[in-house]
Amino acid sequence: xxxxASPLDAAPAPPxxxxxxxxxxxxxxxxxxxxxxxxxxxxxxxxxxxxxxTLGLGTGSTAAHALDRLGDLxxxxxxxxxxxxxxxxxxxxxxxxxxxxxxxxxxxxxxxxSIDGADEVDPELNLxxxxxxxxxxxxxxxxxxxxxxxxxxxxxLVPRLGCTGAVPVEVVPFGxxxxxxxxxxxxxxxxxFSARLRTVASKDGEGKEEMFVTDNGNYIxxxxxxxxxxxxxxxxxxxxxxxTGVVEHGMFLGMATSVVVAKKDGTVALLHxxx
Ligand SMILES: O=C(CO)[C@H](O)[C@H](O)COP(=O)(O)O
Numbered sequence: 058x059x060x061x062a063s064p065l066d067a068a069p070a071p072p073x074x075x076x077x078x079x080x081x082x083x084x085x086x087x088x089x090x091x092x093x094x095x096x097x098x099x100x101x102x103x104x105x106x107x108x109x110x111t112l113g114l115g116t117g118s119t120a121a122h123a124l125d126r127l128g129d130l131x132x133x134x135x136x137x138x139x140x141x142x143x144x145x146x147x148x149x150x151x152x153x154x155x156x157x158x159x160x161x162x163x164x165x166x167x168x169x170x171s172i173d174g175a176d177e178v179d180p181e182l183n184l185x186x187x188x189x190x191x192x193x194x195x196x197x198x199x200x201x202x203x204x205x206x207x208x209x210x211x212x213x214l215v216p217r218l219g220c221t222g223a224v225p226v227e228v229v230p231f232g233x234x235x236x237x238x239x240x241x242x243x244x245x246x247x248x249x250f251s252a253r254l255r256t257v258a259s260k261d262g263e264g265k266e267e268m269f270v271t272d273n274g275n276y277i278x279x280x281x282x283x284x285x286x287x288x289x290x291x292x293x294x295x296x297x298x299x300x301t302g303v304v305e306h307g308m309f310l311g312m313a314t315s316v317v318v319a320k321k322d323g324t325v326a327l328l329h330x331x332x
Pocket of ligand 1: 116175176189
């Protein structure tokens with residue numbers, strides 16, 4: 058991670074910072090775009106930020122709207138004296154671009170409020186996160202205390218985790234095929250379950266695939282479930298974390314304190330964790 062300026066040093070935004078783009082015009086058919094819903098949820102969460110707070114800065118297309126909004130408020134002087142701890146290198150670069158002062162996690166002295174998107178949210182506000190590959194830093198920062206506000210459009214609400222795509226597991230590169238086998242064993246015999254190492258198109262442009270590498274130099278195992286994960290999520294989490302070679306998984310259980318849901322009908326729902 059790069060070196061951060063102190064929030065006290067960095068009150069004025071850098072001259073290169075540009076205001077975030079205006080909201081996209083409504084499409085001709087009158088329907089609100091998913092991007093606009095993400096922006097609405099992000100702006101609602103940023104209203105919870107108060108001067109003096111240390112923020113967990115999330116990663117992904119929804120969290121990016123929150124970064125833009127924070128940058129705008131800092132530049133206009135409507136908000137001051139906040140510092141952010143970024144959950145990925147991409148977010149670190151984005152936050153620097155829009156002028157959000159940053160701190161490393163070890164120097165933050167605690168996180169007051171984290172704002173981040175999610176891939177899935179179940180009725181208990183458990184999450185799948187990390188399809189963008191940043192789950193480890195996200196869990197370290199967003200689980201380190203303070204409030205964790207999740208920002209989503211309503212397409213992310215699911216009846217069960219694992220319904221709409223991969224549940225990622227970060228693994229060390231050494232012996233990754235062996236670790237993949239151990240992850241598969243956790244779900245031995247489960248109909249419709251599969252797991253594979255995540256690959257991306259190689260940059261050489263020759264149509265080859267290469268391993269996806271996280272900001273921490275690790276790989277990702279993607280777990281797929283036919284109809285979502287049934288069973289005790291905490292027990293499944295424990296079994297995964299007991300595998301030597303697994304670093305962390307993308308099920309964020311009981312971590313979200315509230316979820317801001319932007320809906321297609323133009324309303325915004327605020328869901329709170331049950332006490
Ligand atoms: O967990 C994440 C990245 O690791 C993201 O928060 C998640 O993938 C949602 O992303 P988006 O807001 O782009 O839909």
